[in-house]
Amino acid sequence: MSSDQKQDILNSFDEFQNYLSDKINKGEKLGLSENQLAKGAERVAEYLKNHEDPKNTEEKLLQELWKVSDDDEKHHLAHVLVKLARKEG
Template identity: 85%
Template structure:
């Protein structure tokens, strides 16, 4: 992904949710289960935690929650992020 595209996605929490919704929709069309989608969201969150500085208060809150969560809690948060992104896409 280009740096400009990444900047566009991370410029606001709404853009990030739209990006997730698009990827979730594509995953559902491919037949991915809710659990598989959540695992993908976990990978995105882990990447962001390790490689990107939060650009807004929502991202900062998610990053801090992610840092203090154990694996089970992260998995549950990923499910919630999938639900949130799907809701925002409707």
């Protein structure tokens, strides 16, 4: 993914949700389970926490929640992100 594409996705929480929704839809078409989708969401969240500065208040909230969560809480939060992205898709 180009730097410009990444910035377009991260500049707007709606664009981030749309991106995540698209990836979830593709994963479902490949037959990924709910748990596998959540694991993917965990990897995305961990990457964002370590490599990207939040661009809006929603991303800042998610980053702060991710930072203070233990592994079990992160797993549950990833499932919630999958649900949220499905709702938007």
